[in-house]
Amino acid sequence: MSARDAIFAAIGADAHPAATAAALLARVPGLRPDRVGNDAVESFLARLTGPSVAATAARVASLAEVPAAVRDYLRVRGLGPRIALQPAAALRALDWAGLETHGGIAVDEAASVCLAAYAVAETGSLVFRSGADMPVLFAFLPMHHIVVVEAAGVVAWLEDCAAREAGRPAPRNLILVTGPSGTTDIEGVLVRGAHGPGHLHVILAGAGAGVAESS
């Protein structure tokens, strides 16, 4: 008997459980932490920049203003005007004058600029779908991860993220980024930048009222 057959034989047959699986999910809406207010975008920013996720954020009126916001971030952080730019059409189409952009990513890359597919308000998470235009390593190799996300793309709950993904072809990697890389492996002391980015900066584009720095 193959290992597979042996394992199935040991488990025994069972009935199709689709209805009960769905019934379990029906209980979810009452059993979530109270994290999303009337304005999902505001809730997202509050989580994102709160002490737990510890990212920084800026808001701009439209994608066209993103390059200026990136330049501001690099200047304030004392970083050179160079970025690894994710090969996403929406980013490539912007005017990056004054910045040197490249399409590859080095192992010691200082900063990358990525476009998140969407974001989750509940946890302050950014969602990336890997693909030809989203190399996974862009989110992991640089020390500064600058992420553009459109305000219209903020969903409320993790379940909304699951619902968005259900029924569409899965990418190789669906990645939820919730803060800069961190470790507590030495005596429980939190240190950022363990392997992944030490800094996560989000530029939220569009919708919403202000264009002011939110943190």
Add this chain to the structure above:
Amino acid sequence: MTAAFTARTEQAIGDRTLKLAIDRTTGTARAKRAAAVADWPGFEQARELGRDIKDHVIAHLGHYLAEFERNAIASGAKVHWARTAEEACDITIRLCRSAGARSVTRAKSMLGEEIGLPHALAAAGIERVETDLAEHVVQLAGDRPSHIVWPALHKTREQVREMFAREHADPGPLDSVEAMVGSARRQLRMKFMAADVGISGANFLVADSGAVCTVTNEGNAELTTTPPRVHIVTAGIEKLVPSMAHATVLLRLLVRSATGAELTQYTTFHCGPKRPGDADGPDEFHIVLVDNGRTRMLREGLAEMLRCLRCGACLNHCVVYRQIGGHAYGGTYPGPMGAVLTPLLDGLPATQDLPRACTLNGQCAEVCPVKIPLPKLLRGWRDRSWREGLPPRTEVFGIGVWRFVAARPALYRLATRLALRSMRLFARGGWIRSMPFARGWTAHRDFPGPARRSFMEQIRGRGR
């Protein structure tokens, strides 16, 4: 109790550095978890939902395994099945060899530890690079993990500094924990890019998509699984969830219980190998599904243990774990969950101390995010030990005599009177400082001298 366990616990208790290290990490973990739970009034009901989701999967394991396999294959993954640890290692080594692997990066997985994968890779002559910071420390020390979330919890910063200074190519000053983490970042960076195979575990296997979910805070899982040509997942068959939406319910519970955060920094669903045109990712994606005792747990009254999310909360809150640390348990998994799993994995005769070295105080079950009745399961092992005649003969004899006497009140009164009289011979000024049959107690504590006459004797004298 067995001599080996005594020796391990006494060594651990005598190690004040170890105690300091345990207290630092588990203390922080308990405080953060408590704050996260206090911040979510519905946590208790959410635990019930988490338990029900896991129970549902366990009750329909065959259905979900078949669904997962079907969808994983459809996404381009290769699915392998292993009944035992040996089979799982053999499959993994074979996959590494056929990939021509000289160097393998590995993202922490308790299942990998359980099946002995580090040893199997070494035996096969394949370089193994542990990428989780704690596992890196453990590897440099030639050590074993002592906690399922913080494997290097037993190492102090001073010990880590010394090792990094000795082993790292470019350690720098190492004058802070930040500097130590920076040194490890530099050390491991090129290893990530040069590996031929990346091996990860799985926090969840998503049946309706065939995806494998990993959670890390460091980002080492994605750096392990993206650059190499081959990504191998080793996962226990109990890691299934029906869908991503079910996984999110469990993620909320898992992360809060483990670290007190609301979500891990990197929560990634790996589905199949890289797609045509993808900028990066592995060409091959293999999933090794491992039984190694799990189907036996279904049959042997341990099905509830298959709910375990490996969050480590039961370890952090266990008074015994906090005194002896992880190594004293002698198995892959320490603490209360380890005391339930290790007898299954390593056999009860050699591990019968684990379920017995427990005060049954219930705090582990109280903090478990999926409400595993850990004390009940530990007692199940004690019952089995008794049935199999494993406890010390003196104990079996003692309980037998006591049983006989306790069922006969007149005899019981007589025995109590005699016992009190002889115990009082040892009492000085109300206290007993040393007494045969209770040396364990009196080695550390005084024993209150008993009453002159028992309650039942006195009450009889009062005509009640």
Add this chain to the structure above:
Amino acid sequence: MSEPKRAAPRVALFVTCLVDAMRPRVGFAALALLEAAGCRVEIPRGQTCCGQPALHAGDRDGGAALAKRTIALFEPYDAVVIPSGSCAKTVCVEYPEMFPAGSEWRARAEALAAKTFELLTYLADVRRWRPEGVALRGKATYHDSCAGLRELGVKRQPRALLAGVAGLEVVEMEGAETCCGFGGTFAVEYAAISNAIVTEKTASIDATGAELLLGGDLGCLMNMAGRLHREGSRVRAFHVAEVLAGMGEGPAIGEEE
């Protein structure tokens, strides 16, 4: 003469093997408190031990045999009261689980479990009794014993009752809900671990500056008191029932009568 049942329930006091042998004062305190709370108290002569030592060792048959005789002995009463959360939990939680669902003994165990109470819970929640005219000057700290706390919900009752003792200040220790390391035979068999646990406990007791350590389970109290005494601490230990019954001026655990 028979009184109406509602007015004065016929209560069996199960003192526990540990109180019987080691500290009868707790039994007398429980008796006095139950009478003060308007109960007709009887002390069934056949009582010995609830069987917990056998059950915890894994001897299910031995445990079941003692459970059956304990059930038969106590089932005639309106209520059974036990001055120990640990032993009450054995009767209330473990007895029913020992017998197959639907069996006669399961039904009898469940019936007994439904009318069995830990003493302080019974006084506070069922009898709605409050101490009157009880005084004890001093500062005390209360340890939540695990079985009572987690299985029976004994938490607020002892504190509420102690609040009615004039002159007594109760201060909370760090980790009041953390196990003291007793665990029955665990304290002897795994003595080194048990000692390490209780040593942390006594440190947090001492840190409160309390003169009195109070609890609702004699086993835990003996463990903590024994360690405190070995360390030379001046903290004295009593069962809560003793304090409530006005016996808090008497000898503490380990002190000569």
